[in-house]
Amino acid sequence: MYLVKRNDALEINGFMVNGERADIHQTVEASDWYWTVTAIMGLSTIAFWFLRWVKSFNRLYTSSMAVATLIAAVAYFSMASNLGWVPIDVEWHRSDDEVSGNTRQIFYVRYIMWFLTLPIILSDVLLLGAVPWTAIVTNVIVSWVWIVSILIGTLVSSTYKWGYYTFGVVSLLAIFCTLFIDGFKGAKAVGSDVNRTFLISAATIYIVWICYPVAYGVCEYGNVISPASESAFYGVLDVLTIPVLGGFLAFATRNIELSRLGLNHTVAGHTTEKGHTTGATNGTNGVTNGTTPATEPAQTA
Numbered sequence: 001m002y003l004v005k006r007n008d009a010l011e012i013n014g015f016m017v018n019g020e021r022a023d024i025h026q027t028v029e030a031s032d033w034y035w036t037v038t039a040i041m042g043l044s045t046i047a048f049w050f051l052r053w054v055k056s057f058n059r060l061y062t063s064s065m066a067v068a069t070l071i072a073a074v075a076y077f078s079m080a081s082n083l084g085w086v087p088i089d090v091e092w093h094r095s096d097d098e099v100s101g102n103t104r105q106i107f108y109v110r111y112i113m114w115f116l117t118l119p120i121i122l123s124d125v126l127l128l129g130a131v132p133w134t135a136i137v138t139n140v141i142v143s144w145v146w147i148v149s150i151l152i153g154t155l156v157s158s159t160y161k162w163g164y165y166t167f168g169v170v171s172l173l174a175i176f177c178t179l180f181i182d183g184f185k186g187a188k189a190v191g192s193d194v195n196r197t198f199l200i201s202a203a204t205i206y207i208v209w210i211c212y213p214v215a216y217g218v219c220e221y222g223n224v225i226s227p228a229s230e231s232a233f234y235g236v237l238d239v240l241t242i243p244v245l246g247g248f249l250a251f252a253t254r255n256i257e258l259s260r261l262g263l264n265h266t267v268a269g270h271t272t273e274k275g276h277t278t279g280a281t282n283g284t285n286g287v288t289n290g291t292t293p294a295t296e297p298a299q300t301a
Contacts, residue, residue: 007031013082015105022087023101024223026079030231034080037235041073044243051250058253064124065246068117072242075113079231084109089157090223098226105227106220110234111151117242119143122175124249125205128198128256129183130190139178146171154220165221169213176206197252201245208240 009031015022026034048066051057078084087103094100119140126136146168153164179202187198215233218224225233 007035009081015082015087017086020087020103022085022105023103024090024099024227025105026082026227026231030228031080031082033231033235034076037239038073038076038080040239040243041069041076044069044247045073048246048250056254057250058256060127061124061246061250061253064120065242065250068120068242068246071116072113072238075109076235076238078109079107084112086155088155088220091157091159091161091221092223094223096226098228099223104220104223106154108151108155111147111154113238115144115147115151118147121241121245122205124246125198125201126178126183128187128190128194128201128249128253129179130186130194131178131182135178135182139175142171142174146175150216154216161221165213165216168216172209172213176209179205194256197249197256200252201249204240204245204248208237208245211237 007028010026010028015025045066048062048069051062052059052066054062075084085105085107088106089102090104093102122139122143123136126139131139149164149168149171153161153168156164183198183202187195215230215237219227219230219233
């Protein structure tokens with residue numbers, strides 16, 4: 001008895017959507033790669049989820065990364081299955097066989113994933129820089145503008161798509177400014193360990209995220225490279241951004257108390273039988289060792 005490797009997703013879910021066919025579309029090899037990334041995201045979700053119960057790990061980071069990788073797993077499952085896309089007329093018609101045709105397959109599910117996951121990554125890194133919540137919320141909204149602008153541009157066939165591309169790139173540069181100005185200053189003030197973790201995380205974001213506009217330009221916007229190359233390009237960037245950077249943050253923040261970052265935090269599930277609590281205490285900088293007796297209610301005369 002022999003096991004036969006078979007990926008028939010492209011046969012089951014073809015290249016027709018609402019009566020329109022995508023002339024430029026992914027290949028079986030691209031689908032195989034998407035399945036690989038799905039497995040990476042899925043296994044990462046399981047790992048992050050169980051790390052939530054390991055006391056040495058920071059639950060804020062492990063929980064948020066579990067959510068991010070879970071969302072990414074769903075998105076990559078959709079793309080591997082050849083679902084979550086629409087055919088869009090290309091602006092640039094190429095003679096190369098791999099990108100020749102009138103319509104190109106655009107995976108809108110990829111942008112839904114970015115809309116939900118990239119703000120999680122960004123918020124976790126900005127927290128290390130002790131950036132105020134108002135600035136974090138502002139940058140999350142700006143990141144939504146970035147992703148939505150790029151998505152709208154991919155659905156436009158005319159040259160006006162580059163206007164949305166510009167809005168997206170400017171929004172990304174605004175996020176970079178916050179990381180550089182507010183984040184570096186805040187992380188340095190918190191401590192050398194936090195500053196080191198922030199520098200590595202911010203540098204990773206700079207290097208990886210600046211590649212996204214390049215990918216947009218040569219994939220959906222410019223129709224320069226094939227959907228197979230597109231899958232490799234985006235897949236590597238997403239793996240580096242979500243499970244790799246997320247894993248680094250989860251491990252690097254094990255000994256960093258949230259109170260140092262300006263957050264009040266009580267470790268859940270560490271209450272003793274007689275109403276005593278262990279671990280971090282709300283409103284304090286640092287943690288208390290051992291047990292702290294619960295405060296007795298004041299008696300009235």
